[in-house]
Amino acid sequence: MMALLDRAPVELLHWFLGVLGSFGVPAWILAIISALIIIGTIIGVFLGLFALTSVMERKILARVQNRYGPNRVGPFGLFQPVADGIKMITKEDLVPRTADWVVHLLAPVVMMVPALMVLAILPYGRGMVPAEFDAGILYFFAVGAGTEVAVFMAGWASNNKYSVLGAMRAIAQMISYELPLVISAIVAAMIAGSLSPSAIVAAQSGFAFGFLPQWFAFTPWGFAAAFIFYICALAESNRSPFDLPEGESELVAGHLTEYSGFKYATFFMAEYVGMFAICGMFVTLFLGGWQAPLPFLDIVPSWCWFFGKACFVAFTMIWVRATVPRLRIDHLLAFAWKFLLPMSFAAFLSAAAWHYAGRGPLAWLTSLAIVGIPYLVLGTAFTNRFAVSRRTYQFSE
Amino acid sequence: MNFPGSGIIKGLAVTARNMAGSYIEKDRLTTEQYPEERPTLPENSRSFPFLVFDGEDPESGMRCTSCKICEKECPPQCIYIVQDRDAAGKALKRPKVFDIDIAVCMSCQICVEVCPFESIRMDQVYELSSYDRFGALVLDKPKLLKSNAYYHGIHPTEAAETDARLEADRKKKEAAAAAKAAKVAAEKVVKAAQPEAQP
Amino acid sequence: MNCEFLKTFFTDPMKLVGEWFVILPALVLLLSTAAAVVVRNLIHAALLLTLSFIALGITFIALGAEFVGFVQLLVYVGAVAMIIVFAILLTRPDQLTKSGSALSGIGPAGGAAIGFALLAALLTFVFSSPMARKPLPASVSAPVAAIGEALMGDYVVVLIVIGVLLTAALVGAAVIAMEDKP
Numbered sequence: 001m002m003a004l005l006d007r008a009p010v011e012l013l014h015w016f017l018g019v020l021g022s023f024g025v026p027a028w029i030l031a032i033i034s035a036l037i038i039i040g041t042i043i044g045v046f047l048g049l050f051a052l053t054s055v056m057e058r059k060i061l062a063r064v065q066n067r068y069g070p071n072r073v074g075p076f077g078l079f080q081p082v083a084d085g086i087k088m089i090t091k092e093d094l095v096p097r098t099a100d101w102v103v104h105l106l107a108p109v110v111m112m113v114p115a116l117m118v119l120a121i122l123p124y125g126r127g128m129v130p131a132e133f134d135a136g137i138l139y140f141f142a143v144g145a146g147t148e149v150a151v152f153m154a155g156w157a158s159n160n161k162y163s164v165l166g167a168m169r170a171i172a173q174m175i176s177y178e179l180p181l182v183i184s185a186i187v188a189a190m191i192a193g194s195l196s197p198s199a200i201v202a203a204q205s206g207f208a209f210g211f212l213p214q215w216f217a218f219t220p221w222g223f224a225a226a227f228i229f230y231i232c233a234l235a236e237s238n239r240s241p242f243d244l245p246e247g248e249s250e251l252v253a254g255h256l257t258e259y260s261g262f263k264y265a266t267f268f269m270a271e272y273v274g275m276f277a278i279c280g281m282f283v284t285l286f287l288g289g290w291q292a293p294l295p296f297l298d299i300v301p302s303w304c305w306f307f308g309k310a311c312f313v314a315f316t317m318i319w320v321r322a323t324v325p326r327l328r329i330d331h332l333l334a335f336a337w338k339f340l341l342p343m344s345f346a347a348f349l350s351a352a353a354w355h356y357a358g359r360g361p362l363a364w365l366t367s368l369a370i371v372g373i374p375y376l377v378l379g380t381a382f383t384n385r386f387a388v389s390r391r392t393y394q395f396s397e
Numbered sequence: 398m399n400f401p402g403s404g405i406i407k408g409l410a411v412t413a414r415n416m417a418g419s420y421i422e423k424d425r426l427t428t429e430q431y432p433e434e435r436p437t438l439p440e441n442s443r444s445f446p447f448l449v450f451d452g453e454d455p456e457s458g459m460r461c462t463s464c465k466i467c468e469k470e471c472p473p474q475c476i477y478i479v480q481d482r483d484a485a486g487k488a489l490k491r492p493k494v495f496d497i498d499i500a501v502c503m504s505c506q507i508c509v510e511v512c513p514f515e516s517i518r519m520d521q522v523y524e525l526s527s528y529d530r531f532g533a534l535v536l537d538k539p540k541l542l543k544s545n546a547y548y549h550g551i552h553p554t555e556a557a558e559t560d561a562r563l564e565a566d567r568k569k570k571e572a573a574a575a576a577k578a579a580k581v582a583a584e585k586v587v588k589a590a591q592p593e594a595q596p
Numbered sequence: 597m598n599c600e601f602l603k604t605f606f607t608d609p610m611k612l613v614g615e616w617f618v619i620l621p622a623l624v625l626l627l628s629t630a631a632a633v634v635v636r637n638l639i640h641a642a643l644l645l646t647l648s649f650i651a652l653g654i655t656f657i658a659l660g661a662e663f664v665g666f667v668q669l670l671v672y673v674g675a676v677a678m679i680i681v682f683a684i685l686l687t688r689p690d691q692l693t694k695s696g697s698a699l700s701g702i703g704p705a706g707g708a709a710i711g712f713a714l715l716a717a718l719l720t721f722v723f724s725s726p727m728a729r730k731p732l733p734a735s736v737s738a739p740v741a742a743i744g745e746a747l748m749g750d751y752v753v754v755l756i757v758i759g760v761l762l763t764a765a766l767v768g769a770a771v772i773a774m775e776d777k778p
Binding site: 141178 | 643650668678
Binding site for chain 2: 060063064065066067068319320322323324375376378379380382383
């Protein structure tokens with residue numbers, strides 16, 4: 001029964017294709033229909049998640065601040081995204097007169113395409129990978145690079161100084177954080193011995209002592225890499241505390257300043273879908289993908305575990321947003337280059353040590369030392385460098 | 398415990414405590430869900446002026462005597478009064494028109510301070526928004542007139558004080574009138590008595 | 597989801613859509629590169645160049661070189677195009693519109709001459725290499741593992757030399773960018 005539920009999406013698709021096939025539909029049309037159904041399902045699921053997150057984020061932020069949050073539209077305010085969508089669609093679509101309107105129009109499209117394309121390689125469940133690539137991880141980051149182009153296009157085409165400044169900040173931030181992001185992902189790929197997401201998930205299967213999941217996040221190097229990946233994921237998806245490309249206090253809304261109506265909604269959607277994609281990648285790389293955390297929980301369908309974990313990671317991102325104030329641009333870049341990058345190298349070395357020290361207690365000790373000591377040294381140096389001291393006023397007294 | 402990043406963990410703990418706490422302790426949620434939950438206004442809260450009348454009938458119980466002091470004193474000049482006249486054209490001690498433009502009124506309460514007849518007082522209504530920009534924000538006499546009982550309802554202490562003062566004034570006036578009447582009567586008696594005594 | 601279709605779509609396109617899947621991105625590549633040269637607006641030229649990088653990546657993928665295609669996208673679209681754009685944005689606007697570079701005096705003919713000279717040099721080099729004379733294999737497949745083994749095995753010296761070169765470049769850039777301490 002549970003095994004059937006686990007395979008339900010696949011079986012349903014095969015049944016449907018079988019029915020179509022019995023009517024004599026040629027195989028190549030079936031292949032196209034199958035692809036379209038998979039694409040439609042994934043986009044539908046992720047847009048649904050986007051809608052849910054947009055309201056849950058506001059509710060969680062509200063609860064952190066001891067407010068109710070949206071609760072007017074529908075039960076518990078769950079239909080708020082519908083109202084938002086109607087509002088966005090019916091809004092006037094403004095294009096500045098001096099804007100480069102072709103680029104201005106294309107930017108949201110270019111933003112949306114990579115956000116949806118990266119969803120193709122995530123392993124959603126047991127045997128549920130839409131596109132099985134040898135170099136799936138590489139595909140994820142390669143396609144994700146398109147986002148930077150979109151941000152630049154949006155910022156430059158708006159012909160607005162805030163937009164350009166916001167776009168430049170965003171690009172500087174994305175390029176800086178992409179490096180530790182990719183290196184920390186490579187760490188997981190290195191231990192798994194493959195760049196394919198499903199192979200990485202398979203490498204995290206099994207339970208130590210019968211109950212401890214062997215996820216990468218539960219090893220010293222894996223924890224460090226997951227930590228770095230998580231921070232860089234926050235920066236890559238432009239989320240607080242790294243949301244200063246849109247810092248409203250200094251840049252109005254960054255590259256989104258001149259966007260309104262549905263184009264703005266498209267950016268918003270792409271940002272959230274991208275955030276979910278990177279949460280899914282995080283789950284795949286470090287949290288065991290679709291695998292259950294405890295052996296007896298295996299009866300829950302694997303895709304439930306995947307989406308459950310991804311939603312949990314998304315929740316922690318909202319939690320971080322509710323907690324940490326926005327960084328300053330120089331602190332942000334210094335953090336990327338002077339802390340995250342050396343730390344990702346340390347995680348890399350630590351993983352290598354783990355591999356060559358035989359994955360036993362000795363490996364634990366050495367890999368912990370290799371990530372722990374740089375963390376303490378760099379972290380202390382960083383904390384002292386940017387320590388908040390008593391402010392002395394020169395002119396006001 | 399003080400290690401790099403411990404501050405962020407402390408911060409995360411604070412936000413988590415607040416989030417979980419808002420589901421457990423109802424005291425944390427101070428938001429008033431306005432249309433369903435009404436605020437209990439403090440007694441001295443005030444919005445715009447209204448006119449008090451005594452008894453049941455607004456016209457006959459009106460305290461306003463159309464003295465126009467409030468109209469003169471009003472800093473933004475939002476009060477407009479026309480004195481009523483009878484058929485013969487003789488001025489009556491009551492207003493024919495009494496309008497307050499609450500779009501202009503700044504709730505300064507000077508009209509209340511200056512009114513010698515305790516007629517104008519501050520109201521507590523706050524749901525005054527309307528789709529009509531001009532008409533709906535000019536309150537005319539029927540809209541402004543509210544009973545003394547209503548006044549007691551919104552500002553009990555102040556209303557009781559006013560009533561006591563009015564009562565005292567009335568008593569004093571009655572006493573003065575009585576004294577005057579007695580004096581007149583006494584003079585009459587004296588006058589009546591003198592001629593008899595004179596001749 | 598057992599979706600052989602998408603895999604075939606990317607790895608062996610001949611089966612499905614014939615040669616068009618290779619020809620189309622190649623066409624986009626040629627057109628966008630030509631447009632990038634012709635267009636007067638510098639930012640449009642940079643964006644068209646980015647498009648040609650993307651098209652080149654897709655052409656690689658369509659030809660079966662998955663890894664090269666992805667790296668092309670990651671490095672060129674993600675980094676090189678952005679560096680070009682940054683360079684343009686950090687240039688002053690009057691320099692953007694005026695063509696005041698050292699080579700602007702040579703005119704279109706001179707430019708074409710330099711271009712063709714470079715092309716000729718490249719082509720001679722390519723055709724004189726032993727690789728050009730090898731017969732084409734019947735089917736191309738380059739799994740990532742094989743590329744990794746080749747890089748870490750036969751070409752490990754080259755890889756390390758390139759690594760040292762890039763590190764030196766990075767250190768040099770950091771030294772140039774560093775503030776002068778008083």
